[in-house]
Amino acid sequence: MRYVLKKTVTTLATLLVVSVVLFASFQLISGDPATRMLGTGATPERLEALRAQLGLNDPLPVQYVRWLVSYLHGDPGISYVYKQPVSTLLASKIPVTLALALLSFALMCAIGLPVGLYTAKHAGSALDHAVLVLNQVIMAIPPFFSGILISWVFGMMLRLFSPGGYVPYTRSVAGFLGYLVYPAIAIALPRAAQLSKLLRGSILEEAGKDYTRTAYSRGNDTNGVLYGHILKNALLPTLTFLGMSLANMLAGSLVVERVFNIPGISNTLLASIGNRDYPVVLATVMWIAVFVIVSNLVVDILYRALDPRVDVE
């Protein structure tokens, strides 16, 4: 419990640092929000007036504290460009990206775990060797590349879906997931290959340990040893991998959303950086950071819970 508490405190400190650095770095970008909002009609007086209105003339620390207080009250501000609350804006984008990341994660597990188990059980077989080679190749394919190929093969040639035909989940959840499956495959494949390879490796390593021999000598059959004894231990290293995968899936969707024209946080982030729409950029980046940190934290805690031997410090 103390560990969780400590971890939470340091996590919060980390987030604070992240937000300060981000906030400060906005000052370096050329083209401030006021210039972007006024565009080609800007005059020095109007720029000045708008900056004052947005509070951009205040000293940086003042701006930061104002933002932080409001953020902690659950209000990340108003989008400069879209004039709506950032929370409303992101509330429509985050579920999309989250769904994509989770779907990719599910696909990764659905493919990676069985393949890993199977190849470990049949290690040394021709199929195992084939999978090993295939895994290496799949791991090397960047998701945006496979995404383009998937669009062409499944979208344009086989006509299984129409590229760019994203369906909002508000209209049809089935249609939404039906479209997201394709980008999710692109994101999940390389990670699934890594997962199966990792699982196979750790099962085989556990298989070489003394307790496995003991289990065999007690008359367990292969399945009994594998599922009763080995798997539990072999899954531990996999767990860390899974935790990191969530973050990785999120990064993957940043690029793949572009290929499939999915209106998630990727486009929002890229457009908002371009528009100097800082409240949106801050909130999006903070959300990503929280997501990654929390998923790592959960893995850490799970890891400790499952394996008391682990000394995380």
Add this chain to the structure above:
Amino acid sequence: MAGTRRSLRQTIDRLPSPQVFWAGFAIMAAVVALVLVGLVWMPYKPTAMSADRLQGISAAHWLGTDKMGRDILSRVMYGSRVTLMVALGTMAIGAGTGVLVGAVTGFYGGLLDEVVMRVMDGLFAFPNVLLALVFVSLFGSSTMHVMWALGIAFIPSFTRVVRSEYVRIKHLDYVKNARLQGASDARVIFVHMLPNVRGVLLSNVMIGFNNAVLAEAGLSFLGIGSQPPYASLGQMISEAQEIFFRVPTAVLGPGIVIVAMVLGFSLMGEGIRPATQSLD
């Protein structure tokens, strides 16, 4: 039953290592050759436009031409150079800094360690693509900036690995002996201990290199990095999407080079390190 047990155990050896290594080496050599040859000779100037727009594969243009009539093979040769250089540069920055910081913090521990590791956690909380994105928005889009951004993004993973190795081995006898014999801290850290983290470092560089290639490709796919008329592989793929149906090689060419680069390197890595150490 006994047979199963044997098969479970013996296959820790996996695929025969030397062959895997050499297969990877061969692929990598082909990619490096492509880059090296490109330094002295290319079929065409990669920026030279011609009236032969959107040509398919031909004897004159092995991979066809893009919408400006530029030779795709020449552009792939140039793009591979960019991608390879960024990946190597990223590794130099990430691993170099990571080793330095990880060694020092791991060796001394204490408050310094705590603070530095929190900063690293902070950095680590950003997907490297995101970090580079923000960095490049701040300082402008160029190959150099992408390299620095990715390099910085890779520092935490190296720091963590090296640090934990140092934490693990600093209580070992040989380290204690070295200190007893009056070796300076710096000497202990970099002369006595560093060689012992070589293995872990090597396997992380192997993985890191691949991640760097993939990250650079992803970033340049989003249009960040080289300035036109030059392009790295990701940008080429991005631009070629619109001509895929006419000149498929415009997408497949640079795509396959990226895959080959990552595959070659990871196979080489497979060949020289135990199978179970693979992690991010």
Add this chain to the structure above:
Amino acid sequence: MKNVTRRTLFAMTPTLALGLAACGKGGGSSSADSLVIGIAGDIDSMDPIHAESAATRELLFNVYDGLVKPDTQSNLNPAIASDYTMSDDGVTYSFTLREGVTFHDGSPVTADDVKYSIERYRDATTGGSLVSAFEAVNHVDVLDDRHVDVVLKEGDTDFLAYFAIGITPAAVVDLDMTPIGCGPYKFVSRSPLENIVLEAYDGYWDADNAAHVPNITFKVISNTDSIGMELAGGSLDLFYRTPETQLSQLSEKQFTIYEGRMNIVQALYLNNAVAPFDDMRVRQALSYAIDPQEIMDYVSGGKGTEVGSSMYPAFTKYFMPELSDVYNQDLDRARELLTEAGYENGFSFTIHVSSSHPQHCETAEVLKEQLAAIGVTANIQEIEWSSWISDIYNNREFEATVVGVDASALNAPSMLRRFTSDDGNNFINFHSEAYDETYARAHAAFDDEEKTTLYKECERILTEEAASVYIQDLPSFVALSNRFEGYEFYPIYAQNFASIRPAE
């Protein structure tokens, strides 16, 4: 004839929609009563005064109507105003509001709304890019509910075109969240960076030009390299800026391609205040060095229209095609001029170009090759649009940039005024006394013929002094699904979706 056809069609729409609804297949919209239109990037704002980019203005053309409205033939027709008169001295514009015009919320358009809208455009604290134009307005007099006088500070017979600005209700403050106008389409919803949904306004004042397609969805496309694929795959029914290379992906059975012009002056704009571009000979040398046709070949498959000055062809009254022959490619002459200017060994400079405008980027790439032939090295630096606006346009910290300049209103000043020495929009720092003087005379002239002659003279000065390296008006390829027809090009940045109807 035209109107009759439209009315008949309009009456038939419900039946057609029913008929087609069943046979659409795999489309973003499978029936004829909804049209899915792709737009490259989200618009600036739903509020017409903040419509900075041309892409925003052309879309909002469907939501907001003005006192007058441009048509495809460059006429300004009475719209919300049924009638208008201009005093002989060009100072007072008197409008009579049409009876029965209502906003999308059902409330009638009154003289107060007109006064409110015009003042809003003029107000520096709320207004947008048209503030500088509307500063010419001295005051607006509401005579009664249906009569308004707009009094300018000084006579200006060109001012009428600015009254095409959208009239909005005085009662609505936040047009971004609740956009209400009186155009053929009314706002339904918007999800930033995802879509904008409009529906036909059944109370539209102009029955002859009312919308035929009941629902329109604009889909924001972030990856413009996949537009052809999305069109062919059936996710989009209409894309009005289709890149030329992606056209051949579309089958004739599925799509009709309408070919027109973008109505911009694309040029290599040179900062006339910095060396070496402060030397007219250098600017002329660059003009001699480039070949617009070759640029068109690479960028748009040979399509496009050469322009030689700051005026595009749709302004038939002012456009001077002969100006594009002033600098036919002549590398020897270019080298000669460079030598005269003291740059016999060439020089190098940077072209900044917005990364969100691929055609300008590609143009810069071709320019780089062409300029290399006279020993001039152009480096290309892509920057974000925000940086472009702030660094290049507002702060004028640049050497050269490739961009397209369009007209904010259907009159000559919107293309020419910016090049007078002290104009706030003179981002290239062009300075020519001859130009300033000619422009002032043109602006002050009352006789239309004299005025036109003087504006043309202004164009000629821009060309002869090589204010910039003028290239082309880019071609515009509109891909429209064969389930629809009736796309029309306008002489200005405007898209009129009301003219699109289900195909028979």
